[in-house]
Ligand SMILES: C[S@@+](CC[C@H](N)C(=O)[O-])C[C@H]1O[C@@H](n2cnc3c(N)ncnc32)[C@H](O)[C@@H]1O
């Protein structure tokens with residue numbers, strides 16, 4: 001039996017992704033948040049799940065939007081996770097979102113979950129930092145939608161950030177070639193440099209659309225965000241860029 005280490009499972013709606021092709025913004029989803037991540041983005045809002053050894057229990061929001069949780073021991077059988085997915089299904093679920101932490105780091109469990117979800121008729125939405133194309137290759141065929149982060153220099157996610165970006169673009173290509181509806185998400189901060197946005201856009205041109213998502217809590221002028229938008233749209237095409245905000249945070253839901 002394959003086991004996974006999770007942070008939480010909940011039923012909400014996709015609060016990110018803007019309006020580009022492949023976005024599930026505003027769609028109802030069941031989120032499976034994996035524990036563990038090998039990057040350390042300065043802005044990470046899921047930091048408490050980042051070290052899997054410290055995540056002894058996972059939580060389930062049994063009543064959507066209630067903020068009330070039940071806690072269970074990690075690791076958990078994939079079968080048990082599937083049981084939670086079917087239990088949390090409100091009959092209006094667009095897709096299952098696999099997020100984290102970084103879901104691809106538990107690739108066997110992720111693949112098993114995605115397979116079983118597909119057998120049950122669900123579409124699979126992958127939320128990934130895309131840093132490991134060799135792992136993406138193992139689940140690309142099971143992925144219907146994917147949001148691949150482009151980690152800006154200012155995320156300070158890892159030492160060799162340029163190599164990470166190149167890997168993220170390789171992952172995006174793999175997912176696209178496997179038939180997934182894929183977009184990239186660039187989280188921008190007040191330290192984001194416009195010449196870097198130009199570099200990302202040049203590499204992504206013709207591969208996938210991009211959403212530009214200000215780091216939350218927002219501490220940069222919207223004018224700066226729109227300058228990034230302008231540069232990206234002029235390079236990637238006017239229909240291939242969108243803003244994205246973490247709207248669920250404004251509504252105080254998971
Ligand atoms: C927590 S991450 C988990 C998935 C994967 N590890 C990744 O980074 O893409 C989910 C999404 O939330 C975004 N995110 C995390 N913290 C954020 C923040 N403070 N402001 C805006 N976006 C944030 C990430 O960039 C990513 O797109």
Ligand SMILES: Nc1nc2[nH]cc(C(=O)O)c2c(=O)[nH]1
Nearest residue numbers: 013014015016099127248254
């Ligand atoms: N509502 C909601 N939408 C989301 N989109 C991406 C999320 C994530 O943490 O992966 C997320 C999340 O945590 N909640």
Ligand code: SF4
Nearest residue numbers: 037039041044101129
């Ligand atoms: S890759 Fe995702 S989970 Fe990992 S630190 Fe960055 S935002 Fe957080």
Ligand SMILES: [Mg+2]
Nearest residue numbers: 045046099254
């Ligand atoms: Mg989140």
